[in-house]
Amino acid sequence: MENNVLEIIIQKAKKENRMVNIYAHESPDGDAIASSKTLEKILQDNGINAKYIVKSSRVNNRYSRIVGETQTFQGRVNRNDISVILDTSAIDHAENRLFSYSKPENTFVIDHHAKEGSIIEEALKLPTKNVYRNEKATSTCEMIAEMLKDTGKLNKEYATKLLVGLWTDTAKFRYIGENSLNSLSMLLDSGADFESVKSCLETKRFLSSEVGIAKALLNTKRIKVGNTYLNYFGLDNESVQGIEKQYRSKYIQKKIFKLLDIENTSLAVAVVENIPNNFFCEFRSVRDLGNVDVFSVAKEMGGGGHYHASGCTVKSDKGIDKVSKDVLTKLTHNALPSLVRTNAPKDTIYDIELKQILDSMDRFDKNLTPENFDKIQELISLGARYESDYEEKISFETFMVRNSILTQIPKEQLRNRRIIFKLNRNFLDEMQKKYGASQEDVLAQIELFKELDIDYISIMTPDGKSSSIDSKGNIKKYQKESTQK
Numbered sequence: 001m002e003n004n005v006l007e008i009i010i011q012k013a014k015k016e017n018r019m020v021n022i023y024a025h026e027s028p029d030g031d032a033i034a035s036s037k038t039l040e041k042i043l044q045d046n047g048i049n050a051k052y053i054v055k056s057s058r059v060n061n062r063y064s065r066i067v068g069e070t071q072t073f074q075g076r077v078n079r080n081d082i083s084v085i086l087d088t089s090a091i092d093h094a095e096n097r098l099f100s101y102s103k104p105e106n107t108f109v110i111d112h113h114a115k116e117g118s119i120i121e122e123a124l125k126l127p128t129k130n131v132y133r134n135e136k137a138t139s140t141c142e143m144i145a146e147m148l149k150d151t152g153k154l155n156k157e158y159a160t161k162l163l164v165g166l167w168t169d170t171a172k173f174r175y176i177g178e179n180s181l182n183s184l185s186m187l188l189d190s191g192a193d194f195e196s197v198k199s200c201l202e203t204k205r206f207l208s209s210e211v212g213i214a215k216a217l218l219n220t221k222r223i224k225v226g227n228t229y230l231n232y233f234g235l236d237n238e239s240v241q242g243i244e245k246q247y248r249s250k251y252i253q254k255k256i257f258k259l260l261d262i263e264n265t266s267l268a269v270a271v272v273e274n275i276p277n278n279f280f281c282e283f284r285s286v287r288d289l290g291n292v293d294v295f296s297v298a299k300e301m302g303g304g305g306h307y308h309a310s311g312c313t314v315k316s317d318k319g320i321d322k323v324s325k326d327v328l329t330k331l332t333h334n335a336l337p338s339l340v341r342t343n344a345p346k347d348t349i350y351d352i353e354l355k356q357i358l359d360s361m362d363r364f365d366k367n368l369t370p371e372n373f374d375k376i377q378e379l380i381s382l383g384a385r386y387e388s389d390y391e392e393k394i395s396f397e398t399f400m401v402r403n404s405i406l407t408q409i410p411k412e413q414l415r416n417r418r419i420i421f422k423l424n425r426n427f428l429d430e431m432q433k434k435y436g437a438s439q440e441d442v443l444a445q446i447e448l449f450k451e452l453d454i455d456y457i458s459i460m461t462p463d464g465k466s467s468s469i470d471s472k473g474n475i476k477k478y479q480k481e482s483t484q485k
Contacts, residue, residue, distance in 0.1 A: 005132040006042070006147040009084060009108055013048045018106070019081040020050040025088040026095040027251065028054065030063055030168025030201075032087040035110075035140040037067035038161040039084065042148070053077070055096040058250075065200050067161045082106045087140040089113035089133075090304055091123045105130070110144065112137040113304060114295060138177040141165025149186060156191030163192045167201055171257060173364045174390050175287075175308070181373040188368060198365070204453035208414040212247025213255050214406035216272075220259065222396055225332055226339035228266035228289055229396075231259040232328060236320040237273040247414075253311075256282040263393035264344050266290035267335060271314075271324045279314040279323045283331065288385040290342045292335040300330065350384035358390055397435035402448045404431060405459070417455040425462050443467040446475055 013020050020043050024032035036052040043050035053073045061070055076098075083099035089111050091097070099107060108130045109121050121131045137143045141162040148154035166183055170176055173184065188194060216235055223230040235243075235252060243249050252272050259268035268284040281301070283294035285308045295310045303312020316323050347355075357375055361367045380386050394402075408427060413419045423442065431437040439461050446467040449457050458468035464480025 004147050004150055005108055005110055005130065006039075006144065007151055008129065009082065010043065010046050010048065012106075013043065013050075013082055014046065018048075019078060020048055021077050021081050021083050021099065021102075022050065022052045023083065023085045023088070023099050024052075024054075024095060025093045026056070027058070028060060028087075028095060031139040031141055031165035033060065033063055033070060034067050034161055034165035034168075035086045035144055037063075037070065038141065038144060038158055039086065041068070041161070042144075042153075042158065053096065053098055055098075063164050063200060066164050066197055077101055079103075080106070082108070084108045084110065085120060086110050087112070088120060089115060091118045091120045092302070093304065094120070100124070109133065110140055112140050112143055113306065136178050138175075138180045138183070139165045139169035141169070142179070142183045145183060145187060149190070154186070154190045156193070159187040159190040159192035160197060163187050163194065163197045164201070167197060172201070175387060181377060184368070185370055185373055194368065204451055206248075207409070207419075207452050207454055208247050209249045210452055211406050211409060211414060212243040212249030213252065213258075214403040215243055215247070216249070216252045216255070217258060217403045218400070218407065220400070220403075223328070223332070225266065225335055226290075226341065227343050228264055228339055229262070230267040230269060230328070230332065230335075231262055231265050231396075232269040232271075232324070233259070234271040234320050234324040235273060237276045240272060240274055246411075253280045253282045256284055258399075260284055260286065261391065261394055262396050262399050264289070266339055266342065267292060267294070267331065269328060269331060271320065271327055273320055273323075277315060277317050279316065279320070279327075280311070281314060281327055282311045284309050285335075286387060288345065288388040290335065290339045292338050294331070297331050297334050301327075345385060345388070347389075348383060350379045350382045351389050354379045354384040354386065354389045363390065397437065398441075398445070401431055401435050401437045401442060402445050405442065405445055405448070419454060419457040420460070421458075422460040422462070428461060439463075439465055443477065 022036045022039055024036050040050045040052045052070060054070055055073055057072055059070045059072060079101050081102055083102040083106065085099055088094050104124055104126050107124055107126055109126065110132045112134055114135050132143065134143055145154060145162045148158055170180055217233060219233040219235065221232050223232060240252060253270040256268050256270040259265065266286050266289040270282045272280050274280050283298055285292040285294045287308055293307055295305055295307050298305055298310035298312045301312040301314060303310060305311055314323055357372055361372060408423055409419060410421055413421065428439055428442060431442055443459060443465060446459060446469050449469050450473045455471045458466055460466040466478045469475050
């Protein structure tokens with residue numbers, strides 16, 4: 001690597017005895033936090049005073065067990081400090097702008113996003129050698145790992161922390177880039193503790209929060225675009241506040257990935273008014289079904305991200321319906337040429353073989369071998385549709401039934417470890433009328449509770465049928481025998 005920015009930062013900080021302040025984007029995700037905390041540790045290990053600067057009180061510390069606790073910063077920074085901006089391409093997306101106090105020669109950028117809006121290095125007039133941007137990388141953690149490997153400094157501790165960002169930005173390797181599997185292999189070879197990261201990131205979800213998300217997802221609508229569908233949900237601020245207050249469900253727009261579980265989906269959109277007159281929009285597209293460029297739409301509206309995953313914020317006082325209509329109109333206008341002749345593809349022999357490998361790996365839970373990674377890459381090069389083969393799709397009707405069931409759990413039971421509730425006749429009739437779901441179909445959805453943090457749950461119907469599941473995922477079905485007096 002001709003220009004190892006990480007080494008430049010280390011040498012400059014040590015030679016000039018400077019403090020290093022690290023910054024990332026607003027609403028920091030796993031990659032932003034993990035790359036920032038890893039860089040903080042790398043610099044500290046090199047005898048440099050370094051600090052990840054976060055001013056928002058809504059820092060996500062879900063990853064603290066692996067990367068370390070992130071504390072909210074209060075105070076001022078020194079004009080002579082070095083600033084390093086991670087995982088942020090546009091200056092408007094920065095979580096704060098304290099880095100603007102640093103001189104251009106003391107400011108660095110490491111990022112994997114495409115150039116967008118007010119490009120941060122251009123806005124700050126940074127020297128070329130101070131910028132490392134790689135749009136092919138799936139995460140900033142991947143880029144830092146490459147630089148550490150290049151200098152022989154990638155150890156077990158750093159590799160474990162960096163795995164968090166690689167994992168989260170690929171949704172546990174559901175979406176991979178050109179070098180994702182090579183990067184995973186590199187981190188594992190360097191001693192990354194996969195099981196610890198898995199334990200941290202795959203913690204079972206809280207029931208109460210999941211019910212709040214289900215209430216939001218019941219607003220999902222399907223829009224036919226060509227021969228595929230766009231799935232969309234929108235929430236006004238009153239609805240958002242109600243869900244956050246009652247169920248503690250936050251960043252609801254980030255749950256957009258759930259819409260991609262629905263079969264024949266080419267696009268997913270969420271428009272959520274988290275702050276009055278501020279609509280947070282998220283866009284996702286499917287590589288194997290239309291391959292729509294959502295980045296260009298987000299960029300046009302002042303946002304950014306990636307080709308298949310982008311977002312923006314729309315400021316307007318026109319309400320959720322008008323904002324959503326405008327957003328969806330722009331997106332469908334852009335997508336229609338790609339989708340008008342798109343049909344759901346059929347599995348080839350390569351897809352079948354890839355599914356077998358992914359099944360043997362239990363979707364990246366075991367058998368993480370270089371041989372499997374190489375075979376996956378080979379099958380992709382032969383035309384296997386990785387994203388489609390990785391995912392297990394459900395029908396729109398099943399999706400809506402599942403979310404409807406969650407919202408039927410009595411509020412007083414949401415914090416219990418053992419939950420028993422009965423579905424009434426009106427609800428079952430509604431599921432049959434709206435989604436064609438029989439009682440048996442409804443009870444079969446007990447599987448959705450496997451990933452939730454509960455010990456036991458039982459669902460009953462008025463005529464004595466029931467299904468239950470325990471904390472180990474064991475399912476039991478029961479039919480009460482009829483009696484005659």
